[in-house]
Amino acid sequence: xxxxxxxxxxxxxxxxxxxxxxxxxxxxxxxxxxxxxxxxxxxxxxxxxxxxxxxxxxxxxxxxxxxxxxxxxxxxxxxxxxxxxxxxxxxxxxxxxxxxxxxxxxxxxxxxxxxxxxxxxxxxxxxxxxxxxxxxxxxx
Numbered sequence: 030x031x032x033x034x035x036x037x038x039x040x041x042x043x044x045x046x047x048x049x050x051x052x053x054x055x056x057x058x059x060x061x062x063x064x065x066x067x068x069x070x071x072x073x074x075x076x077x078x079x080x081x082x083x084x085x086x087x088x089x090x091x092x093x094x095x096x097x098x099x100x101x102x103x104x105x106x107x108x109x110x111x112x113x114x115x116x117x118x119x120x121x122x123x124x125x126x127x128x129x130x131x132x133x134x135x136x137x138x139x140x141x142x143x144x145x146x147x148x149x150x151x152x153x154x155x156x157x158x159x160x161x162x163x164x165x166x167x168x169x
Contacts, residue, residue, distance in 0.1 A: 108140070
């Protein structure tokens with residue numbers, strides 16, 4: 030895929046504005062990367078299904094997905110430094126098992142990955158979504 034030259038310079042994306050600025054007014058503290066991911070997705074892949082932020086995938090559970098495509102049971106979780114705290118690791122593991130049991134596929138990116146290679150993260154996600162879309166079309 031060839032990316033528009035106004036979006037990339039070398040391997041680093043030129044995002045529209047500052048991710049923190051775009052996230053202003055959104056209550057979820059870690060959302061700057063979610064907003065940036067979704068914004069870049071919309072620019073690079075407008076013809077693909079658009080993601081949902083903060084989706085609650087399992088009824089009766091308080092889990093929320095950072096970015097997801099519920100129709101395809103695909104989620105992106107963005108892991109910052111808070112995810113290295115012992116209690117958070119345990120709850121992340123529990124959430125991951127519950128999502129797998131409910132047939133979700135979860136892609137994890139660190140905030141460092143999204144800062145350094147946002148285009149590659151979005152492209153990887155798009156490739157996985159396209160594969161899932163193809164699998165759904167093959168089903169009778």
